[in-house]
Amino acid sequence: MELIGKPPINPLLFYTGKISGYITWIVFIYTIIRDGIGVNIVFNFKEIVAFSLFSLGLMFSVVSILNIGSSIRLGLPNEDTVLKSNGIYRISRNPMYVGFGLFTISSMVYSMNYIIIALGLFSLIVYHLIIKSEEKFLLNRFGNDYEIYRKNVRRYL
Structure with missing residues (x-):
C-alpha cells in the first residue's frame, strides 16, 4: 500500500494548500500551549467556539480515518480500492475534509490573525478543489455505485 x-x-496548489492548513493548526496548538489555556478557567466566546469546532473536527477526522482504514492516501490511489460508504461516510462523502476544515476554521477563529485567516481561506478553497477533482476520479473508478452514493449522501454535511 502506497500512502502517497x-x-x-x-x-x-495541492501541497501549498495542505501546508497552509497545517500551518494554521500548528499555530493554534502552539498558541494554546503558550497561553496555558488549561490554566484559565474562564473561557471567552471566541475560545468556546474555537474549541468546539476543533473538538468536532477531531471527532470527524478520527472516525473517518478509522472508517477508511488502509484506503487512506495523500492524493489519489494508484492501486484498486473499495468505495467507502458505511460508518461516518453515510453522513458525509468527505468527513475527513470536514474535520480538517473545522480544524482550520477553529484556528482562524482563535487567532483572529489576518495571516492565519488568509492561509486558512486558501487551504479551504484548495480542499474544495481537491474534493471536486476526487469526485471525478471516484465517478470514473466506481461509476454507477458512486453516482448512487453521491445522490444519497451530501458532499460535506
Missing part, C-alpha cells in the same frame, strides 16, 4: 498517491489537482 497522485495529487488530484496541480501539485503546487
Whole structure:
C-alpha cells in the first residue's frame, strides 16, 4: 500500500494548500500551549467556539480515518480500492475534509490573525478543489455505485 498517491489537482496548489492548513493548526496548538489555556478557567466566546469546532473536527477526522482504514492516501490511489460508504461516510462523502476544515476554521477563529485567516481561506478553497477533482476520479473508478452514493449522501454535511 502506497500512502502517497497522485495529487488530484496541480501539485503546487495541492501541497501549498495542505501546508497552509497545517500551518494554521500548528499555530493554534502552539498558541494554546503558550497561553496555558488549561490554566484559565474562564473561557471567552471566541475560545468556546474555537474549541468546539476543533473538538468536532477531531471527532470527524478520527472516525473517518478509522472508517477508511488502509484506503487512506495523500492524493489519489494508484492501486484498486473499495468505495467507502458505511460508518461516518453515510453522513458525509468527505468527513475527513470536514474535520480538517473545522480544524482550520477553529484556528482562524482563535487567532483572529489576518495571516492565519488568509492561509486558512486558501487551504479551504484548495480542499474544495481537491474534493471536486476526487469526485471525478471516484465517478470514473466506481461509476454507477458512486453516482448512487453521491445522490444519497451530501458532499460535506
